[in-house]
Amino acid sequence: MERREFIKLASAAAALAALPGCATSSGGKSIGRVVVVGGGYAGAAAAKYVRLWAPDIEVVLVERDADFVSCPLSNRVLSGGKSIKDLTVSYSKLGSKYGVQVVHDEVTAVDADKRTITLARGNTISYDRLIVAPGIDFMYDAIAGLNNADAQKKVLHAWKAGPQTVALRKQLEAMRDGGVFAISIPKAPFRCPPGPYERACLAAFYLKQHKPKSKVLILDANEDIVAKKGLFTKAWKDLYPGMVEYRANSELVDVDANTLTAKLQFEDVKADVLNVIPPQRAGKIATSAGLITANNRWCGVDYLSYESVAQKNIHVLGDATLAAPKMPKSGHIANQHAKVCAAAVVALMHGGEVYTEPLIANTCYSYVSDTEAVHVAAIFKYDANGKTMASVPDSGGLSSAASDIEGMYAEGWAQNIWADMLG
Amino acid sequence: MKKTTSAIYISGLLAFFAGAAQAAEDVGSRNLAAACAACHGTNGHAVTGMSALAGMDKAYMVKTMQEFKTGKRPATVMHQLAKGYSDDQIGQIAEFFAKQQK
Numbered sequence A: 001m002e003r004r005e006f007i008k009l010a011s012a013a014a015a016l017a018a019l020p021g022c023a024t025s026s027g028g029k030s031i032g033r034v035v036v037v038g039g040g041y042a043g044a045a046a047a048k049y050v051r052l053w054a055p056d057i058e059v060v061l062v063e064r065d066a067d068f069v070s071c072p073l074s075n076r077v078l079s080g081g082k083s084i085k086d087l088t089v090s091y092s093k094l095g096s097k098y099g100v101q102v103v104h105d106e107v108t109a110v111d112a113d114k115r116t117i118t119l120a121r122g123n124t125i126s127y128d129r130l131i132v133a134p135g136i137d138f139m140y141d142a143i144a145g146l147n148n149a150d151a152q153k154k155v156l157h158a159w160k161a162g163p164q165t166v167a168l169r170k171q172l173e174a175m176r177d178g179g180v181f182a183i184s185i186p187k188a189p190f191r192c193p194p195g196p197y198e199r200a201c202l203a204a205f206y207l208k209q210h211k212p213k214s215k216v217l218i219l220d221a222n223e224d225i226v227a228k229k230g231l232f233t234k235a236w237k238d239l240y241p242g243m244v245e246y247r248a249n250s251e252l253v254d255v256d257a258n259t260l261t262a263k264l265q266f267e268d269v270k271a272d273v274l275n276v277i278p279p280q281r282a283g284k285i286a287t288s289a290g291l292i293t294a295n296n297r298w299c300g301v302d303y304l305s306y307e308s309v310a311q312k313n314i315h316v317l318g319d320a321t322l323a324a325p326k327m328p329k330s331g332h333i334a335n336q337h338a339k340v341c342a343a344a345v346v347a348l349m350h351g352g353e354v355y356t357e358p359l360i361a362n363t364c365y366s367y368v369s370d371t372e373a374v375h376v377a378a379i380f381k382y383d384a385n386g387k388t389m390a391s392v393p394d395s396g397g398l399s400s401a402a403s404d405i406e407g408m409y410a411e412g413w414a415q416n417i418w419a420d421m422l423g
Numbered sequence B: 001m002k003k004t005t006s007a008i009y010i011s012g013l014l015a016f017f018a019g020a021a022q023a024a025e026d027v028g029s030r031n032l033a034a035a036c037a038a039c040h041g042t043n044g045h046a047v048t049g050m051s052a053l054a055g056m057d058k059a060y061m062v063k064t065m066q067e068f069k070t071g072k073r074p075a076t077v078m079h080q081l082a083k084g085y086s087d088d089q090i091g092q093i094a095e096f097f098a099k100q101q102k
Helices: A003-010 A012-021 A043-053 A075-079 A092-096 A149-154 A163-174 A195-210 A229-239 A284-288 A331-349 A404-422 B002-023 B027-034 B058-070 B078-082 B087-099
Strands: A032-037 A057-063 A067-069 A088-090 A101-104 A107-111 A116-119 A124-126 A129-132 A136-138 A180-185 A215-220 A244-247 A252-256 A261-264 A268-270 A273-276 A280-282 A314-316 A359-367 A373-383 A388-391
Touching (some): A032 A043, A032 A124, A032 A331, A043 A092, A043 A331, A043 A404, A057 A331, A067 A404, A075 A195, A075 A359, A088 A404, A092 A101, A107 A284, A129 A331, A163 A195, A180 A195, A195 A215, A195 A244, A229 A244, A252 A273, A261 A273, A280 A284, A314 A331, A331 A359, A331 A404, A331 B027, A359 A404, A373 B078, B027 B087, B058 B078, B058 B087
Parallel strands (some): A032 A057, A032 A129, A129 A314
Antiparallel strands (some): A067 A088, A107 A116, A116 A124, A136 A280, A252 A261, A359 A373, A373 A388
8 A cells, every 4th residue: 555545544534434434454344443532641642552452443533633732841931941843743643653543623512322423524423432531621601801702812821732822921021021920820620730830930930031020929729839839939939039929818709801900809919911720620522421520520430441430431531530639630640541541441342351450650740940840749549449549658759859850851751751642 | 665665654563563462461561561651651662861661671670660669779750659569560560561672
């Protein structure tokens, strides 16, 4: 077969046309089809690992965006250490190396009884098992002044990497020296617990070089710093003395986008650049597919297979899941969900048993300057009594101090985890 | 030119399926080792910036993991991760990586 033909076959249109045939790229008969919705840290890894471990299962990945853009490391775009291009990876190897059929579209509906999904373009695709990895949606309905497109252009979230990240960097570049950059943090749980505090470090890094009279003001809805407290407060004190101010119990009630004012319960805070990380819930498709089971926000799952507790044959991964205690909504955790789920899906589709002793790791690196990073790590194992994941006693921990070597390992982590999902 | 690319593609695909068949032999050790891949690459094939584990001598990996656990070998993060695994689990993981082609 000519390579050109192969690419054509693997292209979205041909993939859709070929779907009912159930042929795998190995030429053998497929034993069934897995459809994955969402190609982030969880979904892309799940698609790859199902094919890696079971070439007799056909895998279709439906992803809205043309390329993957990483949230981890994206705060470095704010400090100037990275461009969005550095964080962008193509989906092409999922097709060429692993035979995943990548379809760039949005899923508009899931029919759990008929086992089909519907794409925005109108086609339906049937599945034997569905893996939903939709990430998060923002709850703008909780912030009246931000609940329109115009306000959202002025007050950015930059909590999904891409155009918003670049736009926030531009706002910082345009800010006057002596200005206030305010970051609003929602109540936990939210995506990437250390991320807002890393953002404060990296914004301060940029401002210290270019606008040293400026301030970074953190308005945290939580009663204390949610992650790596000692390491972040040390960085603020040692590296950016007098620049970073932290305020606990400062939940955002409303926003005036025209005056860049954050309205808190007892006071109004005016900023020069206002960055609101809104409260979050599982991505929209989780709601329409009937997967939300907790607090109207998150999807409950069986941690041995990541199968939804609400819908059979549908698995949910990553930030959209109801996290076990202490298990953060991180890219690393999403990658680990994907592999436990892929192993379970392969076992179930082959008529086997689900593996009952999964161990998964988490490591979140955060930069505190353009070169130095810190981490928090943990290992979780399945707790059969509580039907949850629990950290293994005495494992895990924090960096003893920020260092350049961990800055290099953080970069190594990113390159390897991206290759583990897409390479 | 076209022939070369498709030959490379087919040989890549064969290696890919052979790898999958081999991995199926021991699902438990495969699953445990997959957790390491986030940092050390798929099946231990690191791309850059971290050590490759594929094809690592089993005895060396077991010894190194023990030294991470006890603190004999200094580390930034591996001492904290190694403590999450029992000796038996480390043995299984080391066995899996030793079997992977370098």
